[in-house]
Amino acid sequence: MATIEVTETSPNSFSVTVHGSHTTTHQVSVKPDYAGQLLDATHNASQLVAASFEFLLDRESNTSILRSFDLSVIERYFPEYPKAINRYLK
Structure with a gap:
């Protein structure tokens, strides 16, 4: 299982x-309105970012995840994301 580390690099931006x-x-x-x-x-x-990566890792390998993106892009690839993300938030 993968370990996910999230660091806020500036307001609304994360590494x-x-x-x-x-x-x-x-x-x-992450746009505040979308979050x-x-x-x-x-x-x-x-x-939300950490949970989103858990969601993505259930569907693809970390090497397949885009290196730079806005969180709203996930919904384009996985339309179920907005409804499913609550199950990943801890």
């Missing part, structure tokens, strides 16, 4: 390192 059979690093931006559609009051954007 994500995934340690699996191969280690990868990703740059992810607000997916989050409840008990979670923050950093937790």
Whole structure:
């Protein structure tokens, strides 16, 4: 199982390192309006990014995940993402 490290690099921007059979690093931006559609009051954007990577890793390897993207892009590839993400938020 992969380990996910999320670091906020600036407001609404995160660096994500995934340690699996191969280690990868990703740059992810999160628009506040988009995060607000997916989050409840008990979670923050950093937790959303981590949960989003768990979601992605259930569907593809970390080497297949884009190296730089806005979080809303996930929905283009996986239309079920907005409804499924709540199951990944801890």
